[in-house]
Amino acid sequence: MKKILCNVILFIIFMPGWLTSDVIMKVSVLGIFKPVRVIVSTEKKEKYTIQAIWGETMEVNGKKQKEFILKDPQPLTVEIPDKITRQFPGQLQIYCSEGKLIIVNHIPMEDYLASVVHCEIGAAPAETLKAQAILCRTKALEFYQRNKKRKYYISDLTDGQVYKGLSHMNLSAREAVNLTRDEVMSFKGKLATVFFCSTCAGETSYPGFVWKKEIEYIVPVKCEYKGTPLCIDSPHFKTWTWSCPLEQISRVIPMGKFDHIDIIERDEFGRVSLLRFRNTWNMVLKTETFRIMVGRYFKDWGLLKSARFKVEIKDRKAFFTGQGLGHGVGLCQWGAKKLGELGYKYRSILGFYFPRLMITDYYSLKNEDE
Numbered sequence: 001m002k003k004i005l006c007n008v009i010l011f012i013i014f015m016p017g018w019l020t021s022d023v024i025m026k027v028s029v030l031g032i033f034k035p036v037r038v039i040v041s042t043e044k045k046e047k048y049t050i051q052a053i054w055g056e057t058m059e060v061n062g063k064k065q066k067e068f069i070l071k072d073p074q075p076l077t078v079e080i081p082d083k084i085t086r087q088f089p090g091q092l093q094i095y096c097s098e099g100k101l102i103i104v105n106h107i108p109m110e111d112y113l114a115s116v117v118h119c120e121i122g123a124a125p126a127e128t129l130k131a132q133a134i135l136c137r138t139k140a141l142e143f144y145q146r147n148k149k150r151k152y153y154i155s156d157l158t159d160g161q162v163y164k165g166l167s168h169m170n171l172s173a174r175e176a177v178n179l180t181r182d183e184v185m186s187f188k189g190k191l192a193t194v195f196f197c198s199t200c201a202g203e204t205s206y207p208g209f210v211w212k213k214e215i216e217y218i219v220p221v222k223c224e225y226k227g228t229p230l231c232i233d234s235p236h237f238k239t240w241t242w243s244c245p246l247e248q249i250s251r252v253i254p255m256g257k258f259d260h261i262d263i264i265e266r267d268e269f270g271r272v273s274l275l276r277f278r279n280t281w282n283m284v285l286k287t288e289t290f291r292i293m294v295g296r297y298f299k300d301w302g303l304l305k306s307a308r309f310k311v312e313i314k315d316r317k318a319f320f321t322g323q324g325l326g327h328g329v330g331l332c333q334w335g336a337k338k339l340g341e342l343g344y345k346y347r348s349i350l351g352f353y354f355p356r357l358m359i360t361d362y363y364s365l366k367n368e369d370e
């Protein structure tokens with residue numbers, strides 16, 4: 001009887017498939033390069049050249065193949081000739097779609113997070129890293145729940161989470177992941193949607209303002225300690241400027257020539273949510289949409305750094321002057337670093353930026369995959 005009870009307890013503790021560490025993430029990697037030729041090699045120097053032909057057709061070492069799957073206990077090296085070489089642990093799956101190769105890395109959740117946490121925040125105090133680990137895990141599981149019937153759940157870009165494989169798996173990030181195993185952010189017993197950004201510049205914003213999408217539990221907070229902004233040490237806190245000829249902006253946004261940029265909506269903190277590009281006709285854009293368009297067009301996310309700006313037009317050139325980096329919603333990473341330095345524990349750091357959320361074990365939530 002005692003033995004049976006013991007086994008039941010052990011089964012509950014190690015309940016298969018319920019722990020986040022059991023989740024295998026499927027991450028689309030290097031898609032930004034739109035690869036048509038990829039060379040995959042193993043530690044034992046086995047080499048596979050994968051070439052997209054057209055549509056869904058591709059060749060592996062000169063032979064037509066629908067899909068390429070490779071698993072090796074050692075990390076696999078992926079090379080996109082003349083562009084990039086990166087190493088990935090776990091399994092690689094490569095297939096062809098619309099003449100481009102899609103590279104998917106299947107990787108255990110905790111290994112994935114050990115890279116993502118470092119890619120997203122870099123060096124930070126241990127407690128700040130733990131807070132970041134919980135946010136990255138929460139976000140990863142949200143994508144997993146939403147896309148688990150698809151070939152991959154999340155991309156390695158900013159619309160997912162930045163992931164650069166093995167080279168960015170850092171020891172302190174891994175420790176933060178291990179020490180917060182299975183912990184996620186929740187609201188009313190469900191996995192929460194969470195956000196983080198580099199530098200809010202004094203006060204965070206909320207989804208209803210930035211994206212016109214209400215999420216009741218993400219609220220603005222003053223990112224300050226004893227009257228001083230917590231993120232004041234960030235290199236992005238000081239004023240930045242970006243100037244660009246109007247002709248060039250009219251190529252970034254899908255409209256012809258325009259003469260004016262109007263700010264339609266600005267919060268009391270100076271953050272702009274809607275812009276109007278005006279000529280004889282108007283185009284209204286969310287600032288965040290415009291920021292993404294600028295980032296993609298110039299392949300540079302450090303130009304229009306945040307939505308907290310003023311804009312002036314002189315001699316058919318727009319001059320943006322602002323503060324901060326990122327959308328400004330959720331946890332401010334530079335603020336969280338400062339809280340970590342001040343001795344705050346990860347629970348307090350998360351509680352500071354997400355006062356309406358709880359930290360919960362993932363397997364105790366009402367998850368959609370049950």
Ligand SMILES: [Zn+2]
Binds near residue numbers: 203231
């Ligand atoms: Zn801040």
